[in-house]
Amino acid sequence: MNLIWIQKQRSRLLYMLAAFVCVGSLLFFAGKTPKNQPIEQKAETVQSEEKANTVAQPESVPKNKIHTVKEGETLGVIAEQYNIDVDTLLGANENLGTDIHPGDQLVILPQKGILYRADMGDTLWRIASTFQVDVAAIMAANDKKDEDLAIGENLFIPGGKKIKEPERLLARAESPVSRGGVSNRFIWPTVGDVSSGFGYRWGRHHDGIDLANDIGTTVRAARSGRVTYSGWSSGYGRLVIIEHDQGYTTYYGHLNESLVENGEYVKAGQSIAYMGNTGESTGPHLHFEVRKNGTPINPYSVLP
Numbered sequence: 417m418n419l420i421w422i423q424k425q426r427s428r429l430l431y432m433l434a435a436f437v438c439v440g441s442l443l444f445f446a447g448k449t450p451k452n453q454p455i456e457q458k459a460e461t462v463q464s465e466e467k468a469n470t471v472a473q474p475e476s477v478p479k480n481k482i483h484t485v486k487e488g489e490t491l492g493v494i495a496e497q498y499n500i501d502v503d504t505l506l507g508a509n510e511n512l513g514t515d516i517h518p519g520d521q522l523v524i525l526p527q528k529g530i531l532y533r534a535d536m537g538d539t540l541w542r543i544a545s546t547f548q549v550d551v552a553a554i555m556a557a558n559d560k561k562d563e564d565l566a567i568g569e570n571l572f573i574p575g576g577k578k579i580k581e582p583e584r585l586l587a588r589a590e591s592p593v594s595r596g597g598v599s600n601r602f603i604w605p606t607v608g609d610v611s612s613g614f615g616y617r618w619g620r621h622h623d624g625i626d627l628a629n630d631i632g633t634t635v636r637a638a639r640s641g642r643v644t645y646s647g648w649s650s651g652y653g654r655l656v657i658i659e660h661d662q663g664y665t666t667y668y669g670h671l672n673e674s675l676v677e678n679g680e681y682v683k684a685g686q687s688i689a690y691m692g693n694t695g696e697s698t699g700p701h702l703h704f705e706v707r708k709n710g711t712p713i714n715p716y717s718v719l720p
């Protein structure tokens with residue numbers, strides 16, 4: 417009797433499943449997609465529309481807006497205005513390592529989420545699992561037709577949240593120093609999100625990269641060398657400068673606390689300071705600068 421009952425339940429379940437699938441595909445093919453459906457279904461809809469060669473533009477792919485900063489506005493006020501959070505705002509605007517000024521133009525993402533820069537070895541699947549979102553959601557939000565990724569490609573991760581210690585950066589920051597503790601290699605000075613890159617941003621040159629994380633996050637010497645400055649500097653706030661071989665110097669700005677003194681020798685990876693929000697800074701981050709013979713260069717050219 418039990419067996420028969422189970423079999424009955426099974427076939428019932430199968431019928432129900434079949435019915436669901438039928439209803440689902442009917443809805444799907446009829447294009448009567450219900451509102452508020454998960455974003456990955458929207459992506460499928462978009463793709464199938466395109467395959468069917470319809471000209472309809474995918475309205476479901478939200479677009480970024482540009483906000484021009486007005487007198488007296490703060491990041492919080494702007495974020496609230498667009499129903500996003502400050503993290504989302506910071507993540508989308510690489511220039512926000514420093515102050516905002518009236519007339520500055522900010523990229524406003526369509527929803528909460530973050531911008532992520534694809535790096536060597538990244539795949540959509542890995543990024544999706546890191547941020548615990550769907551691959552399809554990332555593809556839809558970025559209007560991507562395939563899963564190919566270019567190094568340096570900026571992706572909007574809908575619903576993605578800042579990861580406190582991205583494994584990728586952590587692995588780099590802890591990469592072993594060569595024998596004797598003296599190394600000519602650079603390592604990442606801290607763990608955090610790259611909130612601002614090197615180069616021209618909104619008409620100003622950003623001489624380094626900004627790595628955002630919590631106040632108090634350990635900052636390490638990016639390479640062995642000698643501390644040539646440890647103190648206050650306008651703009652940089654609390655600043656440490658280390659001189660290395662081959663004409664290199666590294667700058668660590670906006671620090672909360674310095675752990676080293678002028679003239680001190682440090683090894684690559686040695687803790688030298690704690691991340692802060694001092695000087696011209698809109699949020700806790702490390703401003704990391706690499707100079708070659710005094711001229712700022714893109715830290716990416718020497719970082720692993």
Ligand SMILES: [Zn+2]
Nearest residue numbers: 513625626703
């Ligand atoms: Zn900076």
